[in-house]
Amino acid sequence: MIEIKDLSVKYQGKNQEILALDRLNIDINSGDIYTFIGPSGCGKSTFLYVLSGILKDYAGNVLVDGRDINPKTQRIGLILQNYGLLPWKNIYKNIMLGIKIKDREKVLDEYGIYILKKLGIETLLNRYPKELSGGQQQRVAIARAFILKPDLLLMDEPFSALDAITREEMQELFLNIWKENSVTTVFITHSVDEALYLGSKIVVFSPSPGRILEVLENPCFQADNLRYRDEYYDMSMKLRKTLDKG
Amino acid sequence: MLSRDKWLGALYGLLVVIILWYAVSWVLKIPIIPSPFAVFIHIIEIFESKMEIHLLYSLGRILGGIAISIIIGVPLGYLMGYFDKIDKVLSPLVYFTYPIPKIALLPIIMLLFGLGETSKLMMIVLIIIFQIIITSRDAVKGIPQEIFRSLQSLGASKLQTFTEVIIPASLPEVLTATRLALGTAVSILFFTETFGTEFGMGYFIMDSWMRVNYLDMYAGIVILSFMGFCIFSAIDISEKYICSWR
Numbered sequence: 001m002i003e004i005k006d007l008s009v010k011y012q013g014k015n016q017e018i019l020a021l022d023r024l025n026i027d028i029n030s031g032d033i034y035t036f037i038g039p040s041g042c043g044k045s046t047f048l049y050v051l052s053g054i055l056k057d058y059a060g061n062v063l064v065d066g067r068d069i070n071p072k073t074q075r076i077g078l079i080l081q082n083y084g085l086l087p088w089k090n091i092y093k094n095i096m097l098g099i100k101i102k103d104r105e106k107v108l109d110e111y112g113i114y115i116l117k118k119l120g121i122e123t124l125l126n127r128y129p130k131e132l133s134g135g136q137q138q139r140v141a142i143a144r145a146f147i148l149k150p151d152l153l154l155m156d157e158p159f160s161a162l163d164a165i166t167r168e169e170m171q172e173l174f175l176n177i178w179k180e181n182s183v184t185t186v187f188i189t190h191s192v193d194e195a196l197y198l199g200s201k202i203v204v205f206s207p208s209p210g211r212i213l214e215v216l217e218n219p220c221f222q223a224d225n226l227r228y229r230d231e232y233y234d235m236s237m238k239l240r241k242t243l244d245k246g
Numbered sequence: 247m248l249s250r251d252k253w254l255g256a257l258y259g260l261l262v263v264i265i266l267w268y269a270v271s272w273v274l275k276i277p278i279i280p281s282p283f284a285v286f287i288h289i290i291e292i293f294e295s296k297m298e299i300h301l302l303y304s305l306g307r308i309l310g311g312i313a314i315s316i317i318i319g320v321p322l323g324y325l326m327g328y329f330d331k332i333d334k335v336l337s338p339l340v341y342f343t344y345p346i347p348k349i350a351l352l353p354i355i356m357l358l359f360g361l362g363e364t365s366k367l368m369m370i371v372l373i374i375i376f377q378i379i380i381t382s383r384d385a386v387k388g389i390p391q392e393i394f395r396s397l398q399s400l401g402a403s404k405l406q407t408f409t410e411v412i413i414p415a416s417l418p419e420v421l422t423a424t425r426l427a428l429g430t431a432v433s434i435l436f437f438t439e440t441f442g443t444e445f446g447m448g449y450f451i452m453d454s455w456m457r458v459n460y461l462d463m464y465a466g467i468v469i470l471s472f473m474g475f476c477i478f479s480a481i482d483i484s485e486k487y488i489c490s491w492r
């Protein structure tokens with residue numbers, strides 16, 4: 001479980017301090033998918049930087065299973081909004097980065113190859129990031145995080161650069177992988193539809209400075225024919241209303 | 247494609263120099279300026295018997311000087327770039343000594359280390375190491391914070407951060423700085439070889455001058471220039487190869 005108490009983050013801008021997150025309080029249960037939704041600039045990425053141990057200069061408490069965040073002992077699979085690929089490594093080496101650092105692993109196992117095939121990037125391995133499209137880079141970042149088999153999966157708008165059909169395939173793939181290991185997941189999105197489809201809980205952020213407006217149980221999660229159900233419509237309206245009120 | 251243009255450019259430069267040289271020698275018709283073709287033929291005649299040993303000495307000194315400068319300068323620059331505390335202590339020193347014409351220190355170095363190889367290497371190192379330190383430091387400082395995020399979330403150690411990010415990200419700039427420092431290094435090499443030794447292209451050129459053997463002298467100048475050009479090109483090619491991701 002991740003317990004977050006009074007989490008605030010300030011950035012030191014050139015002229016003034018910018019309050020990015022304003023006293024967040026939330027408990028994230030192990031094994032669940034939490035989708036976070038909120039307007040641009042509300043602090044969603046900042047929130048992920050805190051959870052992934054990148055941003056250490058925050059106020060308040062964040063405990064993971066009762067202990068401080070520590071990327072050295074945890075396995076954190078992080079998909080950054082700008083993909084976070086290293087431009088001097090080819091795609092294969094970029095994908096290997098996670099397990100190289102965590103396990104000193106040098107070659108991809110069967111599971112890894114399965115993931116690459118599923119993501120459709122197995123033919124790109126010798127290229128460099130700048131030779132890939134945005135969507136391809138995004139899939140490389142997804143592969144890197146999945147192959148790590150993390151205990152905590154942090155995804156910052158991971159499907160934003162994909163076309164509608166690929167995105168749906170990726171959502172399917174993500175849910176399948178999640179079902180096998182039920183890894184605790186924080187999933188950031190700006191799409192109401194995606195939040196409803198993937199989240200067992202949905203967290204709504206206010207506009208900047210980010211506060212948590214509401215944490216909703218999602219009755220639509222894992223429902224069949226989701227998009228034709230009344231709950232889906234109701235939830236969708238409810239979310240939009242909360243987002244509008246701000 | 248680009249490197250072919252470069253080679254064509256170099257060839258064009260060489261042609262222009264030879265044509266101008268030939269024109270001057272043809273117009274003036276004095277022994278101080280022999281025709282380039284006479285010099286080239288002369289090189290073929292005397293290279294093995296008279297010049298090879300001098301070239302090897304010069305080559306050894308310059309490569310040694312560059313190697314020492316890189317081995318000491320690059321790690322120092324990296325430490326200064328990465329650890330603010332080290333930078334605060336060393337930067338003022340580097341900045342203060344940077345504009346001092348190191349060649350003026352030659353007498354002191356010679357008094358301290360004698361006329362032998364040590365002083366010659368010291369001079370080359372003194373002249374180019376500052377450039378390399380400052381470039382390495384600035385290259386590290388210039389790496390955007392975002393690049394570190396993936397590694398931070400994986401809990402990478404300091405050493406891993408150095409090998410995975412800092413070295414590859416800064417290498418192109420360090421190589422460029424080395425290449426640019428080379429011109430100065432060759433001048434210094436020439437200067438230090440004019441005394442305290444009987445080997446080296448500097449000695450060969452000055453000795454031919456004293457002996458009023460202008461063909462020998464020109465042959466020496468051509469070979470020394472050619473040596474500089476070869477090292478320059480070698481760094482340039484390794485830059486292309488190592489930084490192919492750019």
Ligand SMILES: Nc1ncnc2c1ncn2[C@@H]1O[C@H](COP(=O)(O)OP(=O)(O)OP(=O)(O)O)[C@@H](O)[C@H]1O
Nearest residue numbers: 011012013018020039040041042043044045046208
């Ligand atoms: N390095 C920084 N310095 C100063 N202010 C920053 C910095 N990074 C982010 N901010 C500010 O903090 C706030 C939160 O930024 P953040 O990137 O977390 O938003 P976000 O919710 O992820 O937005 P988006 O949906 O557009 O990705 C924004 O108002 C932004 O302007």
Ligand SMILES: [Mg+2]
Nearest residue numbers: 044045046081
């Ligand atoms: Mg963001």
